Amino acid sequence: MSELTHLDETGSARMVDVGAKAVTERVAVARGAVTMDAETLRLLREGGHKKGDVIAVARIAGIQAAKRCSDLIPLCHPMMLTSVTVDFEFDETEPRVEISARCKVSGQTGVEMEALTAVSIAALTIYDMCKAVDRGMHITDVCLVEKQGGKSGHWMQAK
Amino acid sequence: MSELTHLDETGSARMVDVGAKAVTERVAVARGAVTMDAETLRLLREGGHKKGDVIAVARIAGIQAAKRCSDLIPLCHPMMLTSVTVDFEFDETEPRVEISARCKVSGQTGVEMEALTAVSIAALTIYDMCKAVDRGMHITDVCLVEKQGGKSGHWMQAK
Amino acid sequence: MSELTHLDETGSARMVDVGAKAVTERVAVARGAVTMDAETLRLLREGGHKKGDVIAVARIAGIQAAKRCSDLIPLCHPMMLTSVTVDFEFDETEPRVEISARCKVSGQTGVEMEALTAVSIAALTIYDMCKAVDRGMHITDVCLVEKQGGKSGHWMQAK
Amino acid sequence: MSELTHLDETGSARMVDVGAKAVTERVAVARGAVTMDAETLRLLREGGHKKGDVIAVARIAGIQAAKRCSDLIPLCHPMMLTSVTVDFEFDETEPRVEISARCKVSGQTGVEMEALTAVSIAALTIYDMCKAVDRGMHITDVCLVEKQGGKSGHWMQAK
Amino acid sequence: MSELTHLDETGSARMVDVGAKAVTERVAVARGAVTMDAETLRLLREGGHKKGDVIAVARIAGIQAAKRCSDLIPLCHPMMLTSVTVDFEFDETEPRVEISARCKVSGQTGVEMEALTAVSIAALTIYDMCKAVDRGMHITDVCLVEKQGGKSGHWMQAK
Amino acid sequence: MSELTHLDETGSARMVDVGAKAVTERVAVARGAVTMDAETLRLLREGGHKKGDVIAVARIAGIQAAKRCSDLIPLCHPMMLTSVTVDFEFDETEPRVEISARCKVSGQTGVEMEALTAVSIAALTIYDMCKAVDRGMHITDVCLVEKQGGKSGHWMQAK
Numbered sequence: 001m002s003e004l005t006h007l008d009e010t011g012s013a014r015m016v017d018v019g020a021k022a023v024t025e026r027v028a029v030a031r032g033a034v035t036m037d038a039e040t041l042r043l044l045r046e047g048g049h050k051k052g053d054v055i056a057v058a059r060i061a062g063i064q065a066a067k068r069c070s071d072l073i074p075l076c077h078p079m080m081l082t083s084v085t086v087d088f089e090f091d092e093t094e095p096r097v098e099i100s101a102r103c104k105v106s107g108q109t110g111v112e113m114e115a116l117t118a119v120s121i122a123a124l125t126i127y128d129m130c131k132a133v134d135r136g137m138h139i140t141d142v143c144l145v146e147k148q149g150g151k152s153g154h155w156m157q158a159k
Numbered sequence: 160m161s162e163l164t165h166l167d168e169t170g171s172a173r174m175v176d177v178g179a180k181a182v183t184e185r186v187a188v189a190r191g192a193v194t195m196d197a198e199t200l201r202l203l204r205e206g207g208h209k210k211g212d213v214i215a216v217a218r219i220a221g222i223q224a225a226k227r228c229s230d231l232i233p234l235c236h237p238m239m240l241t242s243v244t245v246d247f248e249f250d251e252t253e254p255r256v257e258i259s260a261r262c263k264v265s266g267q268t269g270v271e272m273e274a275l276t277a278v279s280i281a282a283l284t285i286y287d288m289c290k291a292v293d294r295g296m297h298i299t300d301v302c303l304v305e306k307q308g309g310k311s312g313h314w315m316q317a318k
Numbered sequence: 319m320s321e322l323t324h325l326d327e328t329g330s331a332r333m334v335d336v337g338a339k340a341v342t343e344r345v346a347v348a349r350g351a352v353t354m355d356a357e358t359l360r361l362l363r364e365g366g367h368k369k370g371d372v373i374a375v376a377r378i379a380g381i382q383a384a385k386r387c388s389d390l391i392p393l394c395h396p397m398m399l400t401s402v403t404v405d406f407e408f409d410e411t412e413p414r415v416e417i418s419a420r421c422k423v424s425g426q427t428g429v430e431m432e433a434l435t436a437v438s439i440a441a442l443t444i445y446d447m448c449k450a451v452d453r454g455m456h457i458t459d460v461c462l463v464e465k466q467g468g469k470s471g472h473w474m475q476a477k
Numbered sequence: 478m479s480e481l482t483h484l485d486e487t488g489s490a491r492m493v494d495v496g497a498k499a500v501t502e503r504v505a506v507a508r509g510a511v512t513m514d515a516e517t518l519r520l521l522r523e524g525g526h527k528k529g530d531v532i533a534v535a536r537i538a539g540i541q542a543a544k545r546c547s548d549l550i551p552l553c554h555p556m557m558l559t560s561v562t563v564d565f566e567f568d569e570t571e572p573r574v575e576i577s578a579r580c581k582v583s584g585q586t587g588v589e590m591e592a593l594t595a596v597s598i599a600a601l602t603i604y605d606m607c608k609a610v611d612r613g614m615h616i617t618d619v620c621l622v623e624k625q626g627g628k629s630g631h632w633m634q635a636k
Numbered sequence: 637m638s639e640l641t642h643l644d645e646t647g648s649a650r651m652v653d654v655g656a657k658a659v660t661e662r663v664a665v666a667r668g669a670v671t672m673d674a675e676t677l678r679l680l681r682e683g684g685h686k687k688g689d690v691i692a693v694a695r696i697a698g699i700q701a702a703k704r705c706s707d708l709i710p711l712c713h714p715m716m717l718t719s720v721t722v723d724f725e726f727d728e729t730e731p732r733v734e735i736s737a738r739c740k741v742s743g744q745t746g747v748e749m750e751a752l753t754a755v756s757i758a759a760l761t762i763y764d765m766c767k768a769v770d771r772g773m774h775i776t777d778v779c780l781v782e783k784q785g786g787k788s789g790h791w792m793q794a795k
Numbered sequence: 796m797s798e799l800t801h802l803d804e805t806g807s808a809r810m811v812d813v814g815a816k817a818v819t820e821r822v823a824v825a826r827g828a829v830t831m832d833a834e835t836l837r838l839l840r841e842g843g844h845k846k847g848d849v850i851a852v853a854r855i856a857g858i859q860a861a862k863r864c865s866d867l868i869p870l871c872h873p874m875m876l877t878s879v880t881v882d883f884e885f886d887e888t889e890p891r892v893e894i895s896a897r898c899k900v901s902g903q904t905g906v907e908m909e910a911l912t913a914v915s916i917a918a919l920t921i922y923d924m925c926k927a928v929d930r931g932m933h934i935t936d937v938c939l940v941e942k943q944g945g946k947s948g949h950w951m952q953a954k
Contacts, residue, residue: 004202004213006288008403013212013288013374015381017401019343019422025814032298043163053172054163056692056808060869061233063810067865067873070385072227072280073287074220074378078385078398080873082903083812085803104814108400112294113287120279120298121231128232128272129165129172135271135303136316139191139279142298144290157295167721172692174699176719178661178740184496215374215490219551222492226547226555229703233696237703237716239555241585242494244485263496267718322520322531324606326880331530331606331851333858335878337820337899350616361481371490372481379551388862390545390598391605392538392855396862396875426877430612431605438597438616439549446550446590447483447490453589453621454634457509457597460616462608475613502655533649533851537710540651544706544714557714559744560653562644581655640838640849642924649848649924668934679799689808690799697869708863708916709923710856748930749923756915756934757867764868764908765801765808767939771907772952775827775915775937780930793931 006075015075021108026149030115032142033096034126040134041095054129055088062086062122066114076113165234174234180267185308189274191301192255193285199293200254213288214247221245221281225273235272324393333393339426344467348433349418350460352444358452359413372447373406380404380440384432394431430462483552492552498585503626507592508577509619511603517611518572531606532565539563539599543591553590589621642711651711657744662785666751668778669732670762676770677731690765691724698722698758702750712749801870810870816903821944825910827937828891829921835929836890849924850883857881857917861909871908
């Protein structure tokens with residue numbers, strides 16, 4: 001039967017014991033997007049060529065947030081991430097900025113939350129830096145895309 | 160002309176000078192949702208009655224994240240929030256959990272980012288606590304709903 | 319001869335070198351209590367049934383504090399905790415709330431400080447949430463109860 | 478009727494709105510103790526003369542913890558403390574180390590939690606630095622001693 | 637007579653009471669440099685045009701460190717900075733990168749430490765990102781350049 | 796050809812993947828100095844005998860900063876340091892305080908940044924505690940002195 005493992009039998013929160021799980025190479029990829037006005041995206045894209053700093057700042061914010069994940073998400077385990085990358089793509093048809101993050105660790109539990117946190121904080125950073133011109137942006141479609149390692153093996157989000 | 164105020168004339172990031180802005184009472188309300196399987200929502204709802212802890216944990220994570228906002232979002236100003244509330248509603252038709260956060264300060268700049276950060280981290284916490292039963296959840300529609308105080312006065316998201 | 323290992327031969331503080339110690343499974347259990355008025359305990363207990371959030375908040379605060387221990391206690395080593403649980407019991411005869419915390423790690427040094435920090439911060443959180451009705455509460459009897467792993471093996475506090 | 482102000486009418490946790498409270502000069506004094514073996518206290522006292530660092534480290538840990546209080550105690554408001562002092566006395570008759578902390582702010586809410594947190598973390602730091610020679614120490618009698626400022630005026634713990 | 641104000645009459649550390657000081661507009665400017673091989677500077681400069689990210693990352697690290705100053709420097713007061721900027725210049729004759737930081741606050745104590753911390757962490761970030769090609773870099777000449785506000789008025793470093 | 800490994804082929808920042816590197820015992824030693832007036836050094840030295848706390852506080856600040864390095868330097872990997880020591884020497888001929896830090900880990904990447912961060916924050920703490928009597932101090936000559944472990948083996952700074 002399905003169960004929320006972060007709750008014990010009395011419904012109390014706990015940091016699940018992962019001590020008996022195998023140390024394996026674990027990878028997680030998460031994705032999300034910030035929808036915005038076409039004009040806002042244009043400012044960002046120009047920044048991508050002439051100024052560059054909005055995306056650079058969002059990338060750093062995302063990487064740092066991945067490292068701070070266990071401090072932000074109460075029941076997450078501390079993790080010694082061996083790699084974090086955060087990438088951005090401009091989609092002019094929507095218009096929106098697509099964000100993806102990839103985290104890696106050799107450990108006893110997965111890094112899904114680290115990747116999802118990196119995407120979320122990178123998205124919030126874009127919102128922060130563009131909000132003076134576009135208050136109506138939305139952060140949307142933040143989800144796990146792929147997961148490797150651990151007992152459940154290789155998982156990919158169904159299309 | 161529109162401008163990204165977090166960049167100076169050379170395109171470099173900066174923490175904008177708010178020293179000359181008036182100290183006013185400022186409020187921001189943000190919203191977002193976590194979409195999930197009907198069965199996952201059922202587990203959460205039961206938790207809401209018998210166990211309670213998932214939502215309680217997500218609420219605390221959101222409140223704490225609001226306080227840590229300037230540490231997470233690189234160009235945000237430190238803020239002495241006077242109030243933070245985070246609320247949750249279960250929408251069974253989607254199915255999804257709706258999250259809203261309301262932040263207040265008496266200060267020289269708004270608290271939109273604090274409210275948006277509270278929603279995002281509360282959403283990630285729900286994801287974390289339910290991911291063992293539902294890896295396909297999405298965090299979606301995170302946006303600013305309302306903003307009071309400061310030069311721009313009262314703003315509400317258009318329907 | 320007895321020695322304070324956190325001081326070198328000149329009396330200067332240092333983070334002791336644990337690099338040569340064996341990696342073993344280590345567990346620590348700590349305990350403490352918050353004494354309070356009978357009426358305050360009654361409010362908390364009712365909360366335990368109808369509202370629940372005081373204890374839920376204190377539990378989360380304790381778990382998060384365990385993870386942040388090396389950031390709070392200057393000479394503690396960083397630790398990748400594999401499990402943290404914090405539990406509460408209501409003792410109406412005193413009256414008081416008893417708190418216990420159990421931490422686990424596979425590492426080169428013990429997790430006593432993590433468990434003691436979890437108890438202390440959970441106790442402070444109860445104090446914070448009840449202080450509007452009872453300023454005279456005391457946090458008391460915070461101590462190590464049990465310790466497993468490492469060179470010293472299994473230790474239990476004498477009754 | 479008495480009420481736990483950190484819970485709203487549905488029992489959910491919230492960071493109480495202090496926006497309407499007056500900005501006044503607020504002071505809080507807290508106290509606590511670490512009981513220990515006579516031999517451990519002797520090592521500490523000698524340190525006080527020749528080595529000095531245990532108490533110096535505990536003092537710093539306490540001061541820093543006061544500043545980090547709103548990050549540790551979930552529903553505490555951020556505070557711009559204007560002063561923190563942490564003091565220690567050796568009581569050989571018990572034997573124990575008495576710790577007291579005094580915090581000051583000009584703000585809309587009190588600094589009791591900051592003073593109590595300073596005492597608790599200073600006590601844990603003493604425990605950490607002496608645990609190699611005395612695992613049976615207890616942190617005890619942590620309480621608020623005095624409180625000035627705000628609506629409730631001057632309060633002192635009854636003897 | 638001169639005195640170290642962070643120590644009380646017994647030589648114990650304390651967070652100095654600034655509660656009686658006037659709230660004034662305070663500005664501090666600090667400066668420092670990272671000396672390096674000519675080839676390393678060339679890689680950085682090219683980055684300035686084509687890649688850009690080293691300097692962008694160092695700037696963000698400096699701004700964030702300014703906000704975290706009271707968490708890093710034990711006796712610093714928490715501060716609600718209203719502005720932080722960090723700038724870089726390439727000096728090919730040395731060769732070195734010059735870093736300057738400017739912090740502003742309306743408060744009861746100065747922001748020298750915030751500006752000096754921003755410069756130091758920005759410098760360390762440059763070191764980190766270039767160390768794979770040049771382990772012999774030095775961080776040097778970190779100092780206060782200018783200070784406005786408060787009792788001491790306008791101060792500038794003598795040439 | 797030389798390359799800045801923290802940038803990918805498009806010049807974007809990333810946390811380099813160290814997952815394939817061997818776990819070896821790694822040590823790094825860094826050094827730096829705070830130059831000051833002779834009178835300031837005299838106050839510090841007297842402190843070393845009668846009061847002691849300036850150096851004790853700076854040492855603790857340095858040790859704590861080493862542990863927080865991956866939180867401060869954006870692309871640093873989290874590290875479970877097994878040992879940190881920070882030492883000070885008074886040089887009256889300059890006059891200046893020399894600071895050295897030594898960090899150790901058993902891990903997949905070096906601890907140079909941890910040692911350099913410890914030196915820098917210890918230096919800033921000395922500056923903070925002495926700035927009331929000497930605003931013209933400089934932090935200077937912060938550099939890596941020695942590095943052991945990893946692919947590059949034993950490296951020492953050339954004289």
